[in-house]
Amino acid sequence: MKGLESYRLVGLPDRAYYIPDYISEEQEQLLCQKINSVPSARWTVLSHRRLQTWPTQLLNGSILPTSDAIPNWLADPIIPRTIDLGIWSASPHGCANHCLINEYEPGQGIMPHEDGDVYYPMVATVSLGDGIVLDIYEKSEAGPRNAVYRIYQEPRSLLVTTDEMYTKYLHGIQEILIDKDLNSEMVGNWHLLNSETKENIEKNGGVLERRMKRISLTFRDVKTVRNLAKFLQINRQS
Ligand SMILES: O=C(O)CCC(=O)C(=O)O
Incomplete structure (x- = not known):
């Protein structure tokens, strides 16, 4: 793999990187098998998608140190190379300590949102299954308007x-079955x-139909890993 700068998206705000074929087809299959074989209680079912949270859901924006780490089957194919790329070099734990797995059926998506400051400002997302268009919006008091950038x-x-x-x-990801206007001008990572x-x-004239399930793995570094003794003390007092 080349250095991170070879994968930088140009013409978009600072900074985003896109690495095609980051994992192999075999790794993708193994990850899908594992994700689909967890107990059903591991899934949080929302109206428009379902998700898993590893190692646990956040508690008041933090992880308890007693939480198990992200399991090896999920971490090993992805995290070590993100460390080698240097993306976590300034993050509090020098590594991702949290992973959200989102599963989308064709036509499902996620409303425009920001991830917020519970996390170090860095997200590493691996896609499995179908491709997807991620839309980037300017923040506006009137709510998000049209996407200003698009990443396939x-x-x-x-x-x-x-x-x-x-x-x-x-x-965000639009809740549609067909993505349109995909071309070198609209798609910021077209060259990659x-x-x-x-x-x-x-x-297909810049049009792509979503036909398959898509799973995203979003790795982040949660800033606060709580001291369990202090945490219990605080909760007993409140
Ligand atoms: O599925 C994706 O690629 C985006 C997920 C996302 O926006 C999030 O987890 O906050």
Whole structure:
């Protein structure tokens, strides 16, 4: 793998990186098998998607140190190389300590939102299954308008967003079955996509139908890992 700067998105706010084929098809299959074989209680079912949280859900924006770490089956294919790329070098724990797994059926998405300051401002997202368009919106008091940037995430790719891309913009996935207007002008990572993907999009006139389930793995460093003794003390007092 080349250095991180080779994968930088140009023409977008600072900073985002896109690495196609970050994991292999075999790793993708193994991850999907594991994700689908967890006990059903592990899933939080929302109206428009379902999700798993590893190692645990956050408690008052923090992780307890007694929480198990992200399990090896989830961490090993992804985290060590993100460390080698240097993306966590300034983060509080020098590593991701939390992973959210979102599963979307075709037509499902996620409203424009920001991830907030519970996390160090860095997200590393790996996509499994179908590709997806991530829309980036300017923050506005009137609510998000049209997307100002678009990123197409191929299956098995890694998307890294940080700095202003993390703090000053919202991101979301539209709840639609067909993504339109995909071309070199609209898609900020067009130059980094696989040539087969680009040919396929062009052949379809910039239109892509969502046909399969998509799973995203979003790795972050939760800033606060609580001291358990202090945490229990605080809760007993309140
Ligand atoms: O599924 C994705 O790629 C985006 C997930 C997301 O926005 C989030 O977990 O906050």
